Amino acid sequence: MRSSAESQALFEKALQCIPGGVNSPVRAFRAVGGNPFFAVRASGATVWDADDNEYIDYVGTWGPAILGHAPRVVVDAVQKTAEHGTSFGIPNPLEVRMAELVINAVPSVEKVRMCNSGTEATMSAIRLARGFTKRNKIIKFEGCYHGHVDSLLVKAGSGALTLGQPDSAGVPPEFTSQTIVLPFNDVEAVRGAFADHGPDIAGIILEPVPANAGLYLPRDGYLEFLREITAGHESLLVFDEVMTGFRLGLAGAQGRFGITPDLSCFGKVIGGGLPVGAFGGRSEIMDCLAPDGPVYQAGTLSGNPLAMAAGVAVLEALTDGAVYEKIDALAQALSDGLAKAAKVAGVAVQLQRIGSMSCCYFANAPVHNMAEAMQSDRDRFGKYFHGMLEEGVYIAPSQFEAGFVSAAHDEAAIEKTVAAASKVMKSL
Numbered sequence: 001m002r003s004s005a006e007s008q009a010l011f012e013k014a015l016q017c018i019p020g021g022v023n024s025p026v027r028a029f030r031a032v033g034g035n036p037f038f039a040v041r042a043s044g045a046t047v048w049d050a051d052d053n054e055y056i057d058y059v060g061t062w063g064p065a066i067l068g069h070a071p072r073v074v075v076d077a078v079q080k081t082a083e084h085g086t087s088f089g090i091p092n093p094l095e096v097r098m099a100e101l102v103i104n105a106v107p108s109v110e111k112v113r114m115c116n117s118g119t120e121a122t123m124s125a126i127r128l129a130r131g132f133t134k135r136n137k138i139i140k141f142e143g144c145y146h147g148h149v150d151s152l153l154v155k156a157g158s159g160a161l162t163l164g165q166p167d168s169a170g171v172p173p174e175f176t177s178q179t180i181v182l183p184f185n186d187v188e189a190v191r192g193a194f195a196d197h198g199p200d201i202a203g204i205i206l207e208p209v210p211a212n213a214g215l216y217l218p219r220d221g222y223l224e225f226l227r228e229i230t231a232g233h234e235s236l237l238v239f240d241e242v243m244t245g246f247r248l249g250l251a252g253a254q255g256r257f258g259i260t261p262d263l264s265c266f267g268k269v270i271g272g273g274l275p276v277g278a279f280g281g282r283s284e285i286m287d288c289l290a291p292d293g294p295v296y297q298a299g300t301l302s303g304n305p306l307a308m309a310a311g312v313a314v315l316e317a318l319t320d321g322a323v324y325e326k327i328d329a330l331a332q333a334l335s336d337g338l339a340k341a342a343k344v345a346g347v348a349v350q351l352q353r354i355g356s357m358s359c360c361y362f363a364n365a366p367v368h369n370m371a372e373a374m375q376s377d378r379d380r381f382g383k384y385f386h387g388m389l390e391e392g393v394y395i396a397p398s399q400f401e402a403g404f405v406s407a408a409h410d411e412a413a414i415e416k417t418v419a420a421a422s423k424v425m426k427s428l
């Protein structure tokens with residue numbers, strides 16, 4: 001058994017002074033039972049806890065750690081930048097460098113504004129979509145998570161789904177009355193919404209690859225259909241690429257699928273492990289933001305030099321594309337290994353993957369939407385999670401999260417993980 005005395009003591013203290021002992025709900029292990037461990041350091045693909053246990057990490061701080069933990073380029077950039085000041089509230093050169101990197105990487109983005117989290121990015125993008133179109137209604141999909149924005153906390157994924165609270169208390173019905181929620185991958189549902197509300201629909205916001213209810217892919221032609229129907233109604237197509245941006249390739253999911261959204265939201269990888277979000281798109285739309293236009297959006301720490309330095313260091317390291325080849329191949333080896341381990345153990349799983357993101361659903365049939373994700377065996381997942389933790393492998397403490405491979409993982413780590421899974425699956 002792993003020792004956990006230090007983590008236990010910290011969690012007991014945390015429970016006294018932080019709601020649920022955590023600053024973001026999924027961290028609390030509620031979906032899998034037990035208490036969280038406390039991380040004290042991380043390097044490459046490895047995290048160490050307060051009791052000095054080490055884990056191969058497939059959470060990667062929920063996506064940002066594409067180069068692994070504490071990569072030299074990021075640590076150096078942050079240290080060097082900090083020497084000259086941690087925040088100015090005055091334009092700084094790193095903001096321009098960051099904007100150029102994003103615009104060069106993502107063809108649909110002509111202008112971009114930085115903010116401090118993925119939630120801020122989606123909140124601002126939606127406000128902008130409404131301001132630009134002068135319409136109020138937004139379509140979102142069941143199981144897609146766009147941060148904790150009031151109007152989008154309906155049938156939301158991630159922690160909201162994990163904890164059985166896809167709709168949040170504290171959000172007045174008026175705030176969500178302009179949100180139309182539809183099942184993902186369902187063409188007729190979207191057609192119906194446009195037939196009923198077309199002239200009032202400001203836009204559709206979606207995760208082009210939904211990865212907050214596990215991970216499922218858009219069906220062939222679905223994203224193209226959404227592009228066409230929004231264009232036909234002069235509504236905006238808003239891709240929430242907070243997770244997929246710079247993860248599925250330099251141009252994110254839109255690059256992989258060849259779709260040009262009107263607006264895109266970023267977070268996670270773009271901040272290199274610091275608190276960053278961004279949203280961007282066509283100049284014509286972005287110019288509606290203050291100070292040029294009537295849509296207000298701001299931030300004391302937006303474009304913060306430390307955050308920009310970290311993000312720029314990561315994006316520069318990704319520019320030649322070599323990292324993606326490596327992590328995609330490792331993720332494929334991992335998925336193949338896990339599928340084989342499950343087969344040998346006689347455990348029904350669906351290994352769903354794109355690029356370096358994957359999900360192992362304990363389910364009998366492939367998953368295409370939230371309702372199908374809900375069919376997975378979450379008790380079995382909980383046993384699997386704790387079994388893997390005992391073996392020194394940390395995966396997200398919920399069936400409804402994706403896992404990530406980083407450039408710091410290697411074949412040895414994958415082999416060790418598959419060996420652990422082979423053992424654990426036999427005990428399920």
Ligand SMILES: *Cc1c(COP(=O)(O)O)cnc(C)c1O
Nearest residue numbers: 117118119145146147242243267
């Ligand atoms: C994580 C996530 C968000 C929210 O980002 P925060 O930085 O946690 O506010 C929004 N959208 C998607 C798709 C995400 O995965």
